[in-house]
Amino acid sequence: MDELLNAIGPEGIDKVKKSKIPPKFLETFLQALLSIKDRESLLGDFNEMYVRISNKGGVIRALCWYFFHIFKLIPAYVESKIYWSLIMIKNYLKTAVRNLKNDKVYSVINISGLAIGMACTILILLWVQYELSFDRFHNNAGRIYRVSAHYHDPDDFGRYLPGPLAAYLKEGYPEILDATSYKPMTMKLTVDNRSFFSQGSYVEPSFLKIFSFPLLKGDAETIFLDPYSIVITDELAKKFFGQENPVGKTMTFMGVDVKVTGVIKNIPKNSHLQFDFLVPYEIGFYSMRIWSNNSVFSYVKLAEHADSHAVSQKISDVAKKHRQNCNYDLFLHPLAKIHLYALGGGGQITYVYIFTIMAVFVLLIASINFMNLSTARAEKRFKEIGVKKVLGSSRPQLIKQFLSESILHSFIALFLALFLAALLIPSVNSILNTPLKLNFSLMWICSFIGIALLTGVFSGSYPALYLSGFRPLAVLKGPFGSRSKVRSRATILRKALVVMQFSLSIFFIIGILVITRQMNYIRTINLGYDKDYLVVVKTSGELRKNIQVIKNELLENPSILNATVSMMSLVDWESAVTDRHLSWTGKSGEYSFMMGQNFVDYDFLDTLKLQMAQGRFFSREFLSDPREACVVNEAAVKAMRMDEPLGKKFYINAGTDSERSKTIIGVVKDFNTQSLHKEIRPFWWEFTNSGSYLCLKLQGRSTSASLKFIENKIKEFIPDDPFSYYFLDDKLNSLYQTEQLTRSLTRYITFLAVFISCLGLFGLASFSVERRTKEIGIRKVLGSSSSQVVLLLTKEFTKWVLMANVLAWPAAYFAVNLWLKNFAFKTAISVWIFLLAAGLSLLIALITVSFQSIRAATANPVDSLRYE
């Protein structure tokens, strides 16, 4: 036995040299892998073996041996890590669920706040994604551009360009693979005496090669071989032909028969090009084939790797080459930007940004709730934390505990939020006119989980760090001593958070107040004419010669007060634009402005109830009026820099063969048929007896009966004429679609923000009241009245809300000012809006707090003081 022992015992201790020690970093690594219990002795054992092997077989072998053993240890290490962390997570979750059940009010406030915030965020994200998806479904979306015009003095941008441009670009520039003109219009389509007005377009055959609108029937190559052909959407096909195959059927379009050669899939809503049918460009009007008329869109597809900027540079002067007096340059506007970015800055993208920020804010408010309530509740949990620490919980473990609690909350909230969002989507879609739907693709699931995780970690991070940082002794010692210091620091932070939350809410309140006020202003502003009960009827061209007859017969109905005929719609500026073909007495030098035109009859002034500033309107008493007279508005007088406009000559198409010379007989007071984003533009009117628009002033009552009467009357003249009309009111309102969208969205978001803030305040008030139960009891015993106690409790919150107001005002003032810059006509931002916001926020806060404070103040002091 002794023999054995001698052979084995620790040998050659003295022989150990410094170099025979295993490398430090390997040892550190090994140390991390070993469990604490055996760490020291095992490290010693490894050390000894290393020395022994290196003595026997060299350092290299020893190192190999060491490495090998470290690798052997890794699987076991990982296994035990996972095993224990799973056990701990189970424990964390169990504790979290218990805490959740324990304090139901708190959990409900927290989770519902988070859920509402998340639902809001999810909806906004869906909308943002929809907005960003516009026009991206085309295969070559990145290479398609719309040619646009940049006008010089006045600086302006335009989309309408001459018809021959597309063909010229395609011929002359190798970088441009394909180009098409696109001329949208609303036209009557007829099949077997059934007619509908439909939105359609003249396009060149390459249109379907540039854009990827899938054809359901027909072949893209041959579709427009015959100029008298038409491609319709599936929807229109169903409308006209039902279930029958429409290909080969004949439709009547502008009085000629065209054959259906293809059916196109319905145009998705996220396309800026919207049409029901396409017809070949060749059968379009003369005006679409000349350089001197701007009325069509041009789209081009560039070659791969072509530099759009270089091409923009190259084509900038193309229009100038082909016509005199051309005051614009051409450039390329990318397809993907058409919907989002208006030419010259701004556009829908602003709203995308605004609402993304709002979504973040709402989520922030909800997260602040969580932080606030958890820290407030921390005082209740001091003992729990203390005991845990004493029993050996490490700080990371406590942090994990609190984080898993907040993440559990946020995941419960996520499920509620998805449910809520699913409920709300139909109404959101009807407000925004969008086809949003909840989408559970991998990307969305990831982002949902991402939102929940982010909110959970963010809102849990502060409580986790704050609560886990206590020294156990301080926590357990009792209500006095170092704990009160901790408490006061937490209170300051809580106050700051509430103030921040309320600042955001007040910001939203001011926003919605200003938006509502501006929208009301727009609705009620004196436009210079009476827009109520004005109905505009669009008739097909065939009625033109009979239009005065119809008008007179319509006027026999007592509920139709007045009527006028015009060539163009009243609201549409784009179709009435002409540039620099005008001249007048005393014109000198460069003016260059745009002027709108329209042709109207005698009753224009009376029907719209316009006022004359000077002179007179067209009159039946002056036989020369139809030939010689024209009327302008005040803006035109100003633009032409005329002092005495009456009697001055006015030339249209000046310097060309078709020059018309008119005399200005009157000046109409400015009236606004355009969006109030813009100043009133210069206009002139000439006389006509025929036109396709009838503008009728109805009596306020029984508008539907009057409309029926008008429809029947028109049908008497042309039986298959589809009846199409709009109320000027509605048309004007539609100019403010984005503003209305902003208003409704902001209204909801404001409501949510305020609601969530109130939830937080409610929770906080209940905690602060609970903490002061004894104080209140003593105060009451000593003779304080209930109202004094209520005052005491609400005073604190009032202070916070007032502070929040002070913070929110400058930011809101700045933001609101920025928004109002979009309008040429705007309300003043008056002080009372800010005061109203302050009052509202204070009222809301007081109501929220008063529940708690009144309950506390009216409670019997005996109950609160009995136990000590």
Add this chain to the structure above:
Amino acid sequence: MKGLTRKEELIMLSILNLQRDAYLIAITDHLSKITGKRVSLTSVHLPLSRLEKQDLIESEFGEATAIRGGRRKKIYKVTKMGFEELNEYKRITDMLWTNYSMLSVQKE
């Protein structure tokens, strides 16, 4: 009876053999010398901690030497319970062997 494996039994016996200086490496070396096969540290360490958990062996810290980088040894001792356990095993094994030899004698 705790249900020892052969390996555990051998390890405990080695600890008894080694008497005072029974730590991981010593036990491993002893085992490989006795059995004539290479025994790895890990294959000894795991049974050791299992036995310790069952209170069949106990451990204390021993000397710290330079060859160990100044770290103490964990020296194992067989507990009273462990010793009884080993004896029980020996009794059973002996009995079985005796039975067998008696049977073979009878056959002859």
